[in-house]
Amino acid sequence: MTREEMDRKIDEHFAFEARDDVEGVLATLAPDVEHDIVGSPGGPTRGREAARAFYEALFADLADGRVTCVKRLYGDRFLVDESVWSGRASGRPFGLEGKDRPLEFRLLHVVEFADGGDVGRENVWIDLAAIIRQLPQA
Template identity: 45%
Template structure:
């Protein structure tokens, strides 16, 4: 894929996340996707239903207000997106109750692509920043 095609794919993926639209998110992923949110107790997921449940749990915990890419790097079949997330914790996040608290943190997506979709999504959160804000 060319960089502009990866940009369009990731824009659709992020728009679906912002809309809490699990079917639209799953539509951006290959059928055999590897989904890894580093540190998530569920580990690496390969089952689309389980991935959908992971997203639903995130949507129950967080309300996104703004997501902005800072830098993006490309390879032949991958991209790395460094972003900043802003929003409100609407429930329990990372095991910490913080109902209604506004937070922001850096996030890194490392994604492999194949046939116009994301075949591997590896997500890294700045957990230290999140914990600091939720326990302050």
Template identity: 50%
Template sequence: MTRDEMDRLVDRHFEQEAHDDLDGVLSTFTEDLQHRCVGSTCGPLSGKEAVRGFYRQLFEDLRGEGVRPIARRYGEGFLVDETEWTGTIADASFCGLAGWSGRATFRMLHVFELRGDRISREELWFDVAALRAQLAPPVRGQRGDAAAARDAATLG
């Protein structure tokens, strides 16, 4: 892939994320996708269907206001993208901060491996220190995370 082709694919992936278009995001991946959100409790995921739940929850928990590109690096079959994201977070479980919420601006780093015209691996790192400094922690004595709300709805 050329740099322009890599940019188009990754930009399309990010655009689908910005519009909470689950099927659009999944269309940018290979069937055997490897996905890892470092720090997330969901661990590494394999395959499009395994990633579906991660993105569904992410779309429920995040409301973006803007993204500022910082840098991109390219190599044979991979692209590294660094951005700064601003928005409101209902539950920061996606980065290991279950129940933390509020408005935040933080950096994130994506490492994409590309095969054919699709993304075959996506790894994400978040500036958790910046998130901890800006978000409100859950109320002490309560789980306060999205999983607790889902559990209550399921059991009720």
């Protein structure tokens, strides 16, 4: 895959996330995708339907999300994307009371592409310390 093809696919994925479009996000994933949100209590999942629960919860807990790319690194059929997510904590993101407060945190995606160009593996690292600082619990 070219860098442009990888950019198009991950930008499409992020655009569906920004619209809270679960079906759109899942359509960017390979049928047997490995979906790994590092630190998630359930651990990595396999397959589109297994990833669905994460996105449904995420979209219920975060609102008005926007992802701004800071830097991308490319390899053979993979990319590493450093981004900043900004929006509102409308629910209980990552188990914390959001109280509809503004929220911004860094994300690191390691994305491997399957044959056909869909996301075959998505590994996401979230700056949980920044989230905890912004959503103090009292």
